[in-house]
Amino acid sequence: GTTVMRACFLLLALVGLQGALGYAPARSGFFAAHKAAACAATPAVTTGASIEMMRHGRKGARLGRAADQRKALLRALTTECLRHGQITTTLSKCKAVRSEVDKMITLAKNGSLHSRRQALSYVYDKQLVHALFEAVPDRYGEREGGYTRITRGDFRRGDNVQMGTIELV
Secondary structure, eight states, rough: OOOHHHHHHHHHHHHHHHHHOOOOOOOSSSHHHHHHHHHSSSSOOSSSSOOOOOOOOOOOOTTSHHHHHHHHHHHHHHHHHHHHSSSEEEHHHHHHHHHHHHHHHHHHHHOOOOHHHHHHHHHHHHHHHHHHHHHHHHSSSSSOOEEEEEEEEEOTTTHHHHHEEEEOO
């Protein structure tokens, strides 16, 4: 597929550069033979797509959005989850918003002025934050994390993406 074509393109570019510099390493072993066979079977045509690096150690789903749009989406979903107690959205958005909701509940359990200001800077509704700081110590006082539950739903009609429901426990 596309990954093999990208690898072949990089390999061909590297071989061309090595040939121009007069350097040709010995190719031996299974991996080299396998890569050469894959490149021979795949035409060397570029699709114009940029080559992306791997995201080693990068936590959090990107959700197909730019950073500012992703932050606004997570803030809105967190606000609505805290307001209504549960929301239904795609499973990947549920998994992304779970940590944010848990952070807000942890801030409310702390109850300090600094925690309240941190929650106010994230949640869109000021009255919701005040209600959250009133109700959470009684509701989740003994619980050490795990304030939300994600249940898988059906697949959405149209794009067949897995849906899910995130709810407060």
